[in-house]
Amino acid sequence: QVQLQESGPGLVKPSETLSLTCAVSGYSISSGYYWGWIRQPPGKGLEWIGSIYHSGSTYYNPSLKSRVTISVDTSKNQFSLKLSSVTAADTAVYYCARHYHDYALYNWFDPWGQGTLVTVSS
Amino acid sequence: SSELTQDPAVSVALGQTVRITCQGDSLRSYYASWYQQKPGQAPVLVIYGKNNRPSGIPDRFSGSSSGNTASLTITGAQAEDEADYYCNSRDSSGNPLFGGGTKLTVL
Numbered sequence: 679q680v681q682l683q684e685s686g687p688g689l690v691k692p693s694e695t696l697s698l699t700c701a702v703s704g705y706s707i708s709s710g711y712y713w714g715w716i717r718q719p720p721g722k723g724l725e726w727i728g729s730i731y732h733s734g735s736t737y738y739n740p741s742l743k744s745r746v747t748i749s750v751d752t753s754k755n756q757f758s759l760k761l762s763s764v765t766a767a768d769t770a771v772y773y774c775a776r777h778y779h780d781y782a783l784y785n786w787f788d789p790w791g792q793g794t795l796v797t798v799s800s
Numbered sequence: 801s802s803e804l805t806q807d808p809a810v811s812v813a814l815g816q817t818v819r820i821t822c823q824g825d826s827l828r829s830y831y832a833s834w835y836q837q838k839p840g841q842a843p844v845l846v847i848y849g850k851n852n853r854p855s856g857i858p859d860r861f862s863g864s865s866s867g868n869t870a871s872l873t874i875t876g877a878q879a880e881d882e883a884d885y886y887c888n889s890r891d892s893s894g895n896p897l898f899g900g901g902t903k904l905t906v907l
Contacts, residue, residue, distance in 0.1 A: 714896070716898075723886065723898060723899070723900045723901045724835075724843065724886055724888075724898040724901070725898065726895070726896040726897065726898065729896070737895065739895060740893070740895065773842055773843070777896075778848070779896075783829075783830055783831050784830075784831055784848070784849055785830065785831075785833065785888065785889060785890055785896055786833035786845055786848040786849075786888065787833070787835075787843075787845065787888065787896075788845035788848070788854060789845075790842040790843055790844070791842065792841075792842050793842050
């Protein structure tokens with residue numbers, strides 16, 4: 679059974695960099711799939727941040743691309759998110775998820791981690 | 801358009817059938833997936849692909865698509881189905897995109 683677990687600071691100061699890690703168990707990242715980050719501001723909807731393939735190939739939400747870096751560490755079976763120059767608008771629950779993505783018709787996220795709340799405040 | 805539009809709220813009587821819709825131009829090209837999210841919990845995939853249910857999802861959940869509209873149908877809604885539902889597909893550039901979500905109330 680595939681499980682994902684986010685970890686990282688719950689409080690980040692404005693203008694600093696948010697850093698989170700997603701540890702994957704029950705499945706080897708090297709076996710395939712994309713691996714994604716999604717966020718949800720309090721009381722609002724879901725926003726895809728970006729995804730990474732086990733090879734390291736990435737693609738990002740254009741609205742966040744200039745501030746986002748996603749990397750993968752296959753030796754630790756985990757992947758990470760960095761979001762720079764954060765503001766209060768980046769306050770959200772951040773989820774990681776396995777991302778099925780083909781180059782034709784299909785796209786879904788399953789399973790998801792439990793999520794971690796990151797608050798941007800001084 | 802690179803948006804997926806959902807009705808903010810829908811209600812259904814216990815045991816009745818409800819359809820939750822998701823509209824967007826990209827749905828003419830890509831299939832939608834659907835997620836259920838209960839308060840304080842992570843989203844859970846309920847429908848993916850043409851009309852596939854992950855293991856453990858009851859068969860009262862089904863998906864369909866026509867033109868620019870994808871639908872999630874719950875046949876015989878149960879009290880435990882009360883939740884927020886999100887559709888997910890792609891925008892015109894092929895990037896993942898979520899709808900704004902629909903709050904389902906079971907009366």
